[in-house]
Amino acid sequence: MSLWADKHRPKTLEQLDFHEGISNRLKSLASSGDFPHLLVYGPPGAGKKTRVLATLREIFGPGVEKLKVDVKIFENGSRKLEFNVISSPYHYEITPSDMSGNDRIVIQDLLKQVAQTESIDFTRKMKFKVVIINEAEYLTRDAQAALRRTMEKYSGNLRLILLCNSTSTIIPPIKSRTLQIRVPSPTAPEMSLVFNKILEKESVTSFDDDPSIFANVAANSERNLRMGIMLLESLYMNNDQITAKTPMILPDWKGVIKNLGAEILKNRNVQMVQSARSTFYDLIAHCIPSKLILSELTWELWYLLGNVKSGNVDQIKGSIVDACSTFDERLSLGQKDIFHLEGFIIKTMVILEKNL
Amino acid sequence: MVDLTDFFKVQKGPKAAKPVKRKVEQSPKTVSEAPAAKKSKTAPIAISSSAEARPAQKKKRVVISDDDFDDDDFKMDESEAADEELDEPEILDDDDDFVELVKPPKSSRRESKPVVATPSPVKKSPVKKSPVKKETPKKPESTSKPALGGTTAEELLKTIPDAVLPDTSETEGLSFFQLKQRQAEAPQPDLGSREIPEGSPNCLAGLTIVFTGNLPSLDRSTSESLATRYGAKVTKSLSKKTSLVVIGAEAGPSKVKKIKEFGIKAIDEDGFVSLISGVSSNGGGSEAAAKAIAKKEEEEKKAIAEAEKEMKEEENREKERLQKLAQRSAQSGSSSSKDSLPIIIKTSDKPDSEKLWTVKYAPTKMEHICGNKSNVAKLSNWLTNWFANSKAGFKNPGKDGTGVFRAVLISGPPGIGKTTAAHVVAKSLGFDVLEKNASDVRSKSLLNADLKSVLDNTSLVGFFQGKENHNANQNKFVLIMDEVDGMSSGDHGGVGQLAAFCRQTSMPLILICNDKSLPKMRPFDRVTLDLTWRRPSAQEMRSRLMTIAHREKFQLDPNVIDQLVETTHNDIRQIINILSQVSRTQKKLGFEDASAIKKAWQKQVSLKPFDIIGRLLSGSTFSESSHMSLNDKLNLYFDDIDFTPLMVQENYLSTAPSRLSRGSPKDQNLSKLELLEKASNAISESDLVNSKIRSGEQQWSLLPFHGLVSSVLPSSYVAGQIQSRINFTAWLGQNSKRMKFSRLLQELQYRTSIRTSTNNVELRLSYMTYLIQRLFQPLVSKQQEGISDVIEIMDCYFLTKEDWDNIMDFGVGRFKMEANLKKIPTPVKTAFTRKYNGMTHPISIYKTGNSVASGGGKKVVADSEDVVVDDMNDKADEDDDEDNSLKKDKLIKEVKKKAGGKAKAKGKAASKAKAKA
Incomplete structure (x- = not known):
């Protein structure tokens, strides 16, 4: 018994519900017998990985679904690095952010290892193996440079699929060697379609026949389908009957950030900064990315300021977004996230205090 | 054994020649003696030649100097400076001559003895002593003369108006801290506004001055040093002996009361300044001043007497030494047929002029040790009774409780004579000293090898020194382990071993360290007598x-x-x-x-992070009157470059900034937020600089800039009254917490990745909340029945019980599970654990490093479990099939290696197999 999001994950390209154009193109690619390196990008929960795995299944058959996790040991000088590789007989999956700066060595070693062993299964349609690189945007420059030549040299044996949310940190040489596929978030109606299918399969009847429920779920999950299905499931689990008014069960961190935004708008003083600091520490410690905290907080303030009638709201909004962008940059450049979040929150307080 | 190097030093001579050389340089008088020495024929030619070679003008001055010894001292300087260049080449010549002379060793040795034995220093000292003696009584005479016509402090004080004593009723009810606050709020001294007054020397002699309150233009330390500089005694509290109070704003009410009670003269800062500039030197010759001066002279005289005594002793020692030297050389000269056997010269045999002052004037008697008298007495008492206590089995504590210890631990800051005291006490009690310090490797094994045997031995030093030196006491010795806290990582187990020795040694053991509070000094607690050396006072x-x-x-x-x-x-x-x-x-x-x-x-004392923050965030550091330069402030950062920025960040919110503009509470709040905004902005920017320094770029030259941006600049905005306790930085703890959680998350991601096909961040952001719900809710709502539901989910995601606990830790806000977990009844919890442990569970990860068989075996277990748990049999079958195919795959690879090897040429096969292996 797994969560719905995993249970109802489509396995083949035919099962995919939206972005038909992309699915068709992938299908024709898979059947053509040739298959270029891919760079698949798009927001989380849009179905990138699902599509890629479905494509692989199209190419290699159901064998790709037989996944296992191997602990591979790489040697970096005298140090031994251990990290896990998910693999099937036909493909490997690696995540460079696991390797914390050693990704170049891993990429060099692993890719060569994979590329230099040829499959002798002559019955196979495709003679190459596939390496999926998750979170390709976190590849260091060194690792990306190491990829460049490998991609060409071993193209006989090896295909790369890079998955990422944004291509802004991927170096142009790699972009030019790959076929770039953007997978956008599903629209709200598309999500509703998926939700309906799932509820049908699960034969759930406790949902009111109100399209606004699905629209609400889609909005609250920011059109992240995975998150949407999670929300849907938790609604089902926690309520006997779901109407349009049933409150959403938001992820824990979102609730915390929402509260913080409301409090900042209410109290602007040193005590508030102190308590914000401990909230930030708590969020950061529990692996909530700082950039996400910053942007969520900004959105929350933006939303809350919409209800404020007094003061120069537009100017405040502008200044807060300005501050947000400044500190977002600093979060990328710096190392101690709390410094920047605190800087942002005090700056916001000053902006609010001056203009409200 | 014989120390050859020393031998050559003496023989060849720049060293041996030095005393002579210096004497020639230092005092022109010796020149006049030199010819006499020449006549006596014992003096080497080198000396006389150099004396003759001296320029004639110098001789002239010698004649003049005979008239007046006092002047001589001063002229000496000049002549020395002037003649230095002239002297230099001659001396070189001397050396050359000397070396040549040395070449026939027999004669040289004979000569070397008189070289050192030049009687000049002996003769010199009595001559030299007299002028100094004369000088001291002269001093008061010369200075008191003008005093007859000068103003005394008493006279002047009468003319200075009394300061207005503040009304104490206002402040009486306030607590100490409130008063402190008031004092801090009071205007800070405006230091630039007044020139530091100049007075005649010793003009405040005999006065006991108390400063209280804030003076308008002098801060406390300046005014106090000013008073001591002119000979006054500065005390902190008032008594009847206090002759003068300098009172400023916000003076303590109790002090004001006492002033009234004792009727002490109170003046303000202006009065103080005019007092300094007005009174003539030596207190204007007043009674009190004269007394004070007399007291000082007494002290000086005592010192001088002491000095003379020591000098005499030294002379005697010198004579003895020379005699010994002469004896030895004579012996060796007669005994050795040719020129071989060199003289043994110990460092203690070196003339005093070659020694460092710290060695030369190291105390040789217990009375000479400055300060810590009681400790020294205790130490010597302990050492005296050591063997008696040893016989008693260290059961008898004795009068001062030292009798139960076999070892002593002396601790205290550097440079206050711990080592010296230990040596002096040991020597004066007739012990031989065996010293080990940080220059020796002191690991456990070496200590065992070197010391263990020694601890049961007696000394043989006396045995070799001949009968006259040998006394009964001298077969005892004491082991001094110096710099125990300097035992480094190289000294494996040394501390523990030493502590073990402390418990069983049959020889007294003295350990010396700087800081006994260090954790590594813990083993010495209770096994040693703890003597803490204090810094001797002025x-x-x-x-x-x-x-x-x-x-x-x-x-x-x-x-x-x-x-x-x-x-x-x-x-x-x-x-x-x-x-x-x-x-x-x-x-x-x-x-x-x-x-x-x-x-x-100025001894650089690095401040501790808490003190640094106290200084950085205090208003006085950044006030206009502060005399800390930007550099001084930056140095605070450099006292601890790692902690200062973190500590500033931790504490910058908790001050009441002195820059705060006054106004309505709302304005004040805004003004404070604005200051904080500037500070936090600087802190945030400093992190960018920091990452330039610490990351790949390693631009350490930016460090001062980082110091400014991270510490000085933010503090400059918020500096003021620190309102709460200074906290230690939370960043370190929070950061390690973050690392721990990201490690856990990584682990979870590995386990679940087969099912979730997602990355760490997404796992945390979208899955975690709902996983927590699904893994927790059933246990509360359905209690015992819920357990199987939970385990089902766990197995589906390949989670272990440990992961279950970890997942519960991940929630924030409403999903913080610490409190919620208590909702699960204990029986359910235990049943859950028991049930989980009683089942077999699928595992997703196995190491490829292991052999294929074991990996496959595990997988088989996992699958059979799947069959049991999974209700969809067909899927399980499919799994099994695929697993087989996978295993086949692996086997194929294996086979391929072997088959390929057999089919192809042997050499190739071998190389291939190797390559694959």
Whole structure:
């Protein structure tokens, strides 16, 4: 018994519900017998990985679904690095952010290892193996440079699929060697379609026949389908009957950030900064990315300021977004996230205090 | 054995020649003696030749100097400076001559003995003593003369108006802290506004002054040092002996009361300044001043007497030494047929002039040790009774409780004579000393090898020294382990072993360290007698330093000693070193030089993070009257470059900034937020600089800039009253917490990745909340029945019980599970654990490093479990099939290796197999 999001994950390209154009193109690619390196990008929960795995299944058959996790040991000088590789007989999956700066060595070693062993299964349609690189945007420059030549040299044996949310940190040489596929978030109606299918399969009847429920779920999950299905499931689990008014069960961190935004708008003083600091520490410690905290907080303030009638709201909004962008940059450049979040929150307080 | 190097030093001579050389340089008088020495024929030609070679003008001066010894001292300097260049080549010549002379060794040895034995120093000292003696009684005479016509402090005080005593009723009810607050709020001294007054020397002698309150233009330390500089005694509390109170704003009410009670003269700052500039030197010759001066003279006289005594002793020693030397050389000269056997020269045999001052004037008697008298007494008592206690099995504590310890641990800051005291006490009690210090490797094995055997032995030193030196006591010895806290990582197990020795040693053991509070000194607690050496006070050091100064013919103003003591944090060794260095260039150390020395020799004491923050965030550091330069503030950062920025960040919110603009609460709040915004902005920017420094770029030259942006700039905005306790930085703890959680998350991601096909961040952001719900809710709502649901989910995601606990830790806000977990009844919890442990569970990860078989075996277990748990049989079958195919795949690879090897040529096969292996 797994969560719905995993249970109802489509396995083949035919099962995919939206972005038909992309699915068709992938299908024709898979059947053509040739298959270029891919760079698949798009927001989380849009179905990138699902599509890629479905494509692989199209190419290699159901064998790709037989996944296992191997602990591979790489040697970096005298140090031994251990990290896990998910693999099937036909493909490997690696995540460079696991390797914390050693990704170049891993990429060099692993890719060569994979590329230099040829499959002798002559019955196979495709003679190459596939390496999926998750979170390709976190590849260091060194690792990306190491990829460049490998991609060409071993193209006989090896295909790369890079998955990422944004291509802004991927170096142009790699972009030019790959076929770039953007997978956008599903629209709200598309999500509703998926939700309906799932509820049908699960034969759930406790949902009111109100399209606004699905629209609400889609909005609250920011059109992240995975998150949407999670929300849907938790609604089902926690309520006997779901109407349009049933409150959403938001992820824990979102609730915390929402509260913080409301409090900042209410109290602007040193005590508030102190308590914000401990909230930030708590969020950061529990692996909530700082950039996400910053942007969520900004959105929350933006939303809350919409209800404020007094003061120069537009100017405040502008200044807060300005501050947000400044500190977002600093979060990328710096190392101690709390410094920047605190800087942002005090700056916001000053902006609010001056203009409200 | 024979020390050859020493032998050659003596023989060839630049070293041996040195004393002669210096004497020639130092005092022109010796020149006049030199011809006499020449006549006696014992003196080497080298000396006489150099004396003759001296320019004629010098001889002239010698004649003049005979008239007046006092002047001689000063002229010596000049002549020395002037003639230095002239002397230099001659001396070189001397050396050459000398070396040539040395070549026939027999004669040289004979000659070398008189070289050292030149009687000049012996003769010199009595001659030299007289002028100094004369000088001291002269001093009061010369200075008191003008005083007859000068103003005394008493006279002047009468003319100075009384300061207005503040009304105490207002402040009476306030607590100490409230008063402190008021004082801090009161206007800070405006230091630029007044020139520091100049007075005649010793003009405040005999006065006991108390400062209270904030003076308008002098801060406390300046005014106090001013008073001591002019010979006054500064005390903190009022008594009947207090002759004068200098009162400022916000004076303590109790002090004001006492002033009234005792009827002490109270003046304000203006009065104080006019007092300094008005009174003539030596207190204007008033009674009190005269008394004070007399007291000081007494002290000086004592010091001088001491010095003379020591000098005599030294002379005797010198004579003895020379005699011994002569004896030995004579012996060796007669005994050795040719020229072989060199003389053994120990360092203690070296003439004093070659020694460092700190060695030369190291105390040789217990009375000479400055300060810590009671500790020294305790130590000597312990050592005296050691063997008696040993016989009693260390059961009898004795009078001072020292009898139960086999070892002593002396601790205290550097430079206050711990080692010296240990040596002196041991020597004076007739013990031989075996010393081990940080220069020896002291690991466990070496200690065992070197010391263990020694601890049961007796000394043989006396045995070789001949009968006359041998006394009964001397077969005892004491082991001194110096610098115990310096036992480094190289000394594996040394501390533990040493502590073990402390429990069983059959020889007294003295351990010395600087800081006994270190954790690694813990083993010595309770097994050693703990003696903590304190820094000797200026009082305790004064006479000793005066003695040294006198013996070196160096004029030292007693008031300067206080300054030096303060500068060096009571490090007597450093003071002596400073004096030694200063004496090379000047013959006098007055108050003016002391301040320069104070600056130059200021002992750098690194502040602890808490003190740094206290300084950085206090308003006075950044007030206009602060005399800290930007550099000084930056140095606070450099005291601890790692912690200062973090501590600033932790504490910058908790001040009441002095820059705060006054106004309505709302304005104040805004103003404070604005200051905080500037500060936090600077802190945030500093992190960018920091990552330039610490990351790949390693731009360490940016460090001062980082210091400014991270510490000085933010503090400058928020500096003021620190309102709460200074907290230790939370960043470190939070950061390690973050690391821990990201490690856990990584682990979870690995386990679940087969099912979730997502990355760490997404796992945390979208899955975690709902996983927590699904893994927790059933246990509360369905209790025992819920357990199987939970385990089902866990198995589906390959989670272990440990992961279950970890997942529960991940929630924030409403999903913080610490409190919620208590909702699960204990029986359910235990049942859950038991049930989980009672089942077999699928595993997703296995190491490829292991053999295929074991990996496959595990997988088989996992699958059979799947069959049991999974209700969809067909899927399980499919799994099985695929697993088989996978295994086949692996086997195929294996087979391929072997098959390929067999089919192809053997050599190739071998290489291939190797390559694959």
